[in-house]
Amino acid sequence: MDEMIEFLHKGPLAPLKKWGTKYSIWPTHLVTACCGVELAHAFASGYDGERLGVLNFGMARQTNCIVVEGAITRKMARALKITYEQMPDPKFVIVMGVCGIKGGLFWNGYNMVKPFEVVPVKYYAPGCPPTPESLLRCFRALQNEIDTGEPRNTIVYPTVREAVEEGKKKKRPKKVPPPPKYVASNPSVVVDVPREDGWPGGKEIVAKLSEVLGELGERITITGRNKVAVRVSRDNFVEAARKLLEAGLDHIKSVNVIDVPHEGKFIVEYVASSYLNPEFTPLLVTMISEIDRNDPVFPSLIDVWPAADYLERELHDLFGVWFEGNPWMGRKFLLAPDTPETPLRKDFKLQDDVYIGGE
Template sequence: MSKDVNIESIRFLHSGPLAPIKRWGAKWSLWAVHLVTACCGVELAHTYASGYDAERWGSLNFGMMRQTNLIIVEGAISKKMARALRITWEQMPEPKFVIVMGACGIEGGLFWNSYHIARPSEIVPVDYYIPGCPPTPEALIRAIRALQKKIEKGEAKTTAEYAEVKLEDVLEIKEVKERKPPKAPLKLAPKPEIKIEPKEVDWEFGNELVSRLSEKLGGLGEVFITGVNRIYIKTTKERFVRVAEILSEDFDHVKSVNVIDLIHENRFVIEYTVSSYSVKELMSVLVTISAEIPRDNPKFPSLINIWPSADYQEREMYDFFGVWFEGNPWMGNKFLIAPEVETPLRKDFKIPQPNYVLGGES
């Protein structure tokens, strides 16, 4: 890297009559608190396992930030995780350093245009980056050695330099045609069809169960089979709680809560999928209850008093779609995402488009 972003730590190590001892101690005592947020954690484990034994170079993974002087960020940092990264860094004593490994930590990786990705360099001062998806154990060891040289010499240097070449010269291309960058495939899709209809399947118990549920519900909803071990109930927002109360006699927990965004029709479809741990014959059966609500006034009754397991899922759907589950005390708070992010899974949520740049002489 060309610029020292953590100059205070280096200045401390190179000041005073004890500077040689301070540099020697810091160089061979890089205790790393590691923030494992993605798959790069596997590569870090490989680096410190018996095969590579990175501890030989004076680096040791440690779990308490107040006894460490190095952060190794492994993977993507979300905007909500950014707070944890900053707090961890602030609790570490000086001198302290940061290494970011993996494409997700550098530019967001495959999540580059996500609604919820933050760059570690915007949160803490980063000393070295390790490119790759995933980076190799050798690359992490190389970064640790580079950091040790920075501690010793007082300046950061890149560990690899590449000569600039023209591709046409390498490939011996005589004529180079002008190329235009591709454009993002932005298309206005026609109104999609969302069809949830009965299916003919070979499931005798399912037919018996549909008859039993239809009798119990007494016209509160339309009950039909959509697949083996899959039953669907269409009802309304006003009848939804009563349907749930009846089903709770046999089905004791919520597997998932889902929202289908029908932007062209200005409505949401709310789905609760329930199952049973207590009734053996129903353990493999999933029953989905659905109802529609207007998209511009997305309020729906919470079912946490019937199925407490719905709480987590309702919080998610509030974060992602803005559906307000009346009766859930968490409404109005952010559960999974940062406060400034609003309804990222709505189909009208704008995400950044890729920018393509033609390569040329620098």
């Protein structure tokens, strides 16, 4: 018997403790994904989970149960542990969904942690998504364990075995077929593919950007409606960014790194736009450059667009690109301290699929 249940079954007040705990389970819900919708469904008017003596609550220090809804990452694991430790005894954990059980579609992600590795889990509601009935079944199973002291499965599937008559040939075991795998040559990665149709004012914008950048813009391409890509060399990148800022592109939308291992390079992209200049407000200008994958050093643009700071920190974590001039380089920012280095590089080894044959 686990120590939480044992506590309820000891002492002269044991019947009162069991009765009070059984009908006052107040779970705090740790929502990380879409299972939160199913929890809401279970406690809405249709299923009315409160009729079972279970009431959702928002503060960890006044609850005695956690419902983990979805995937737990390395950074979220700390929040789960802190929440569990803040709860008074006796306390219990229920995990919803296949993401919480085994990672779900993120099963081989570099950042996944199974909840049972962080806190003791009592019951699981499997499925993607799990049904409201399965969650309420977990609460009923927990209440029965509080009452009796014995954990029991709520569903037991019978094992059916075919009797094989003597003299008859046994069937070969059926195996899950592996996915088809094809070997193909790596294509060239082109991020500024021309798409000029459907944007009447595009050529005027290109002409204006050409005038602003002069020889700094090696190639300017219309890649879609209100989208322009500008090729700039690494050495001229900061100067070109300053010229775009002076022209009215006053902020950065995003920063991106594309890993191209078969060409030995990273493609670095900064997407700029404008809040204040009406001419450029709908426009997205992507500045593009390439750097050596084995020496991924690139000039930081935080002195031009301060909003690039956060984004550069993320890409330093995920790809290992060193943004020269950004004071955060050399430290982890987005990822937990024990996360593997540069997990979004394409040479990062992911866990392989495992296929199990069955009869």
